[in-house]
Amino acid sequence: MSNVIIETNKLTKTFGKKNVVDNVDLKVRQGEIYGFLGPNGAGKTTTIRMLLGLARPTKGSIHIFGKDIQQEKYSILKKVGSLVEYPSYYGHLNAYENLEAVRILLDAPKSKIDEVLSIVRLTKEAKRPVRGFSLGMKQRLGIATALLGNPELLILDEPTNGLDPSGIIEIRELIKSMPKEHGITIIISSHLLSEIDQMATQVGIISQGQMIFQDSLSKLRERSKSKIKLTVNRAESAWKTLLSHGYTTELMQKNLFINNDSDDQIAKIIKLLVQNDFSIYRAEEEKKSLEEIFLDLIGLEGGL
Amino acid sequence: MITRIMASEFLKIRRKMILFLIFLGPFGVIGLQAFNFGLRYDWLTKVHKDDLWGGLIGAVSMLSIPTLLMGVTIITSMIANIEHQTNAWKQLLALPISKKKVFTGKILLTVLLLFVSCLLLAVGTIVLGLLLKFGINIPLLYLIKMCFFPFLASMPLVALQIWLAITMKNQAVPLTIGIVGAILSLYSTNFPDWVPWKWPLLINDWGKPIYSVLVGLVTGLLLFFISVIDFNRKDVK
Ligand SMILES: Nc1ncnc2c1ncn2[C@@H]1O[C@H](COP(=O)(O)OP(=O)(O)OP(=O)(O)O)[C@@H](O)[C@H]1O
Ligand SMILES: [Mg+2]
Numbered sequence: 001m002s003n004v005i006i007e008t009n010k011l012t013k014t015f016g017k018k019n020v021v022d023n024v025d026l027k028v029r030q031g032e033i034y035g036f037l038g039p040n041g042a043g044k045t046t047t048i049r050m051l052l053g054l055a056r057p058t059k060g061s062i063h064i065f066g067k068d069i070q071q072e073k074y075s076i077l078k079k080v081g082s083l084v085e086y087p088s089y090y091g092h093l094n095a096y097e098n099l100e101a102v103r104i105l106l107d108a109p110k111s112k113i114d115e116v117l118s119i120v121r122l123t124k125e126a127k128r129p130v131r132g133f134s135l136g137m138k139q140r141l142g143i144a145t146a147l148l149g150n151p152e153l154l155i156l157d158e159p160t161n162g163l164d165p166s167g168i169i170e171i172r173e174l175i176k177s178m179p180k181e182h183g184i185t186i187i188i189s190s191h192l193l194s195e196i197d198q199m200a201t202q203v204g205i206i207s208q209g210q211m212i213f214q215d216s217l218s219k220l221r222e223r224s225k226s227k228i229k230l231t232v233n234r235a236e237s238a239w240k241t242l243l244s245h246g247y248t249t250e251l252m253q254k255n256l257f258i259n260n261d262s263d264d265q266i267a268k269i270i271k272l273l274v275q276n277d278f279s280i281y282r283a284e285e286e287k288k289s290l291e292e293i294f295l296d297l298i299g300l301e302g303g304l
Numbered sequence: 305m306i307t308r309i310m311a312s313e314f315l316k317i318r319r320k321m322i323l324f325l326i327f328l329g330p331f332g333v334i335g336l337q338a339f340n341f342g343l344r345y346d347w348l349t350k351v352h353k354d355d356l357w358g359g360l361i362g363a364v365s366m367l368s369i370p371t372l373l374m375g376v377t378i379i380t381s382m383i384a385n386i387e388h389q390t391n392a393w394k395q396l397l398a399l400p401i402s403k404k405k406v407f408t409g410k411i412l413l414t415v416l417l418l419f420v421s422c423l424l425l426a427v428g429t430i431v432l433g434l435l436l437k438f439g440i441n442i443p444l445l446y447l448i449k450m451c452f453f454p455f456l457a458s459m460p461l462v463a464l465q466i467w468l469a470i471t472m473k474n475q476a477v478p479l480t481i482g483i484v485g486a487i488l489s490l491y492s493t494n495f496p497d498w499v500p501w502k503w504p505l506l507i508n509d510w511g512k513p514i515y516s517v518l519v520g521l522v523t524g525l526l527l528f529f530i531s532v533i534d535f536n537r538k539d540v541k
Binding site for chain 2: 073102
């Protein structure tokens with residue numbers, strides 16, 4: 001098992017009486033791209049702020065690189081790059097000066113600026129005031145800033161928020177290339193599974209402050225229990241016939257849905273229907289998409 | 305570390321109106337007095353004939369004190385706004401630097417800039433006096449007192465304005481408080497001595513300007529201290 005980079009224990013943040021983050025145990029291992037998912041208001045940003053020492057946990061602990069954030073905040077933050085919510089920048093300065101303002105504080109070599117500018121492909125725009133940048137460019141500048149200190153861990157909060165499809169793809173490719181090329185661990189939040197399912201290796205799903213799923217993306221896929229959909233001529237009477245023989249099926253829009261548990265059972269059901277003179281037009285497998293599983297998960301917990 | 309913070313702060317005020325205002329304040333005051341003395345040269349030189357320089361310095365400081373207080377309000381708000389505008393606090397404070405040092409950097413920047421303003425005021429006064437042919441017998445000590453004492457005595461107001469401007473995203477509140485304070489201070493001659501808005505005028509029951517300076521410095525330092533702790537304790541917005 002590889003090294004644990006982030007580990008939280010019963011992490012909780014309370015605003016007023018509400019636990020906006022509620023006993024969250026987050027675990028991110030080295031080299032992972034960890035997708036941190038949840039609907040709007042789930043508590044992603046609040047969790048991330050606590051990871052960065054911007055907000056104090058009400059309860060619980062955070063260990064990053066095996067160190068407690070309360071005690072060794074600065075030695076942790078030295079190796080962390082971050083982008084929280086919408087990008088921060090100094091609009092009156094150009095991209096180069098924006099990076100310089102942070103570089104001075106990090107005491108990084110000057111050459112690093114050109115390097116990160118070229119990683120996010122802003123070299124040509126470096127001398128333009130950032131005020132005039134498009135949202136995608138500002139977002140890329142934010143990522144460049146996060147990379148200035150040679151981070152071992154990147155914490156990105158909705159880096160694709162508000163971007164158009166090509167901007168999203170661009171950021172996605174950029175992020176995907178990093179663990180490979182630079183050995184960085186990345187945690188990236190989003191409210192859309194589809195946005196991260198092409199880059200994340202692990203997912204954590206948070207809803208109403210609680211972590212409701214945390215495992216590999218393939219484990220999430222396994223959750224997609226498929227069903228067999230039968231289209232028959234007299235659906236309702238077929239449903240009754242099956243019921244009288246002890247088979248429970250679902251009747252929806254004149255289709256019968258059977259849990260895809262065993263091939264044997266499916267065979268028996270079809271045989272029974274044929275013997276009872278029903279015409280079977282179609283028998284097909286219906287699989288849920290990843291997005292549907294995600295919505296099911298947060299729907300269950302959130303009662304949306 | 306603090307030198308790197310300051311280098312970064314000075315980079316961030318590039319191309320901002322802040323530097324322009326730091327020059328505009330003293331030059332505005334000197335300009336107005338040049339106009340005043342130019343227009344009424346004969347009469348004013350007669351009124352102050354025993355102490356031409358003293359008359360000029362007094363006239364300058366009458367204008368410079370309210371200008372200083374307005375300047376404190378505007379400069380602190382502009383400095384805080386650099387970070388507020390795109391909420392750069394969350395980027396700045398997620399860097400491996402202590403929050404206390406970041407806040408101290410903002411205080412230092414404000415104090416340094418205002419110090420430059422006071423220095424320019426002193427230089428401007430000398431130039432104006434020489435142009436008005438008041439001779440070379442310049443009362444330097446008095447000049448320095450009148451240019452820097454009000455600034456030192458207004459440290460509590462500097463601290464208060466920085467604190468408000470940085471803590472509140474909406475700058476309407478610190479601006480209003482600062483402007484009301486500046487106006488209040490114009491009429492504070494008869495206020496009791498404990499009112500901080502009176503201290504920049506250097507008037508007190510003992511008739512010793514240095515008392516106003518000392519109490520201002522001590523209170524200012526105390527307020528800086530409290531505000532650093534408060535900033536450090538609060539979650540970043
Ligand atoms: N400073 C605060 N004071 C009070 N409530 C807050 C504060 N910050 C966040 N909240 C509340 O906490 C909840 C979680 O907010 P958070 O920003 O963490 O959600 P999120 O998962 O990042 O959502 P989004 O996808 O919209 O960014 C929200 O209901 C929000 O209103
Ligand atoms: Mg958020």
